Every structure is written in C-alpha cells, then in structure tokens.
Amino acid sequence: xxxxxxxxxxxxxxxxxxxxxxxxxxxxxxxxxxxxxxxxxxxxxxxxxxxxxxxxxxxxxxxxxxxxxxxxxxxxxxxxxxxxxxxxxx
Numbered sequence: 001x002x003x004x005x006x007x008x009x010x011x012x013x014x015x016x017x018x019x020x021x022x023x024x025x026x027x028x029x030x031x032x033x034x035x036x037x038x039x040x041x042x043x044x045x046x047x048x049x050x051x052x053x054x055x056x057x058x059x060x061x062x063x064x065x066x067x068x069x070x071x072x073x074x075x076x077x078x079x080x081x082x083x084x085x086x087x088x089x090x
Contacts, residue, residue, distance in 0.1 A: 028047070035042045035049035043050050053061045 031047070031049070032042045038049075039052060040049040041052050042048075052058070
C-alpha cells in the first residue's frame with residue numbers, strides 16, 4: 001500500500017462530511033437569493049419567502065422604525081434643550 005493512500009482517504013472522507021454540511025447551507029443561500037430577486041422578504045425564523053408590503057401596508061409595517069426614530073429625536077431634544085436646573089448646570 002502506498003504511504004499517501006491513508007491521507008488521500010482521510011481527505012476524501014473530510015470532503016464528503018463537509019459536503020454534507022455545506023449542501024443545506026448553500027440551499028438556504030440559493031433560496032434567500034431567489035426570494036430577494038423576486039422582491040420578497042425572507043423570514044429566517046420560518047424559512048419562507050414573504051411578499052413585501054406596498055404603499056400604506058409598508059408604512060404600517062414599518063411603525064417600529066418610525067416610533068424609535070421619533071423617540072430618539074424627542075430624547076435628544078430634551079437632553080440638549082431641556083431644563084438645565086434639574087441637571088445642576090447653569
């Protein structure tokens with residue numbers, strides 16, 4: 001038996017095992033790419049493609065973003081222009 005044969009077999013086994021792990025990951029990437037190409041949004045929890053909302057539905061679906069933006073703006077205004085006596089500054 002050749003000295004390199006066990007190493008070759010070990011490499012082949014390692015490639016076979018890694019291919020078994022890589023195949024589902026690549027399938028997920030292909031699924032995500034196809035979903036995004038067709039204008040959908042991929043739900044990673046359920047692993048399914050969902051259509052993106054348009055118009056008023058998109059605005060209603062993005063309310064957490066806008067609520068956070070408004071809260072951050074109000075907090076910034078209060079911190080910069082609020083009553084300085086409460087902070088002990090003059």
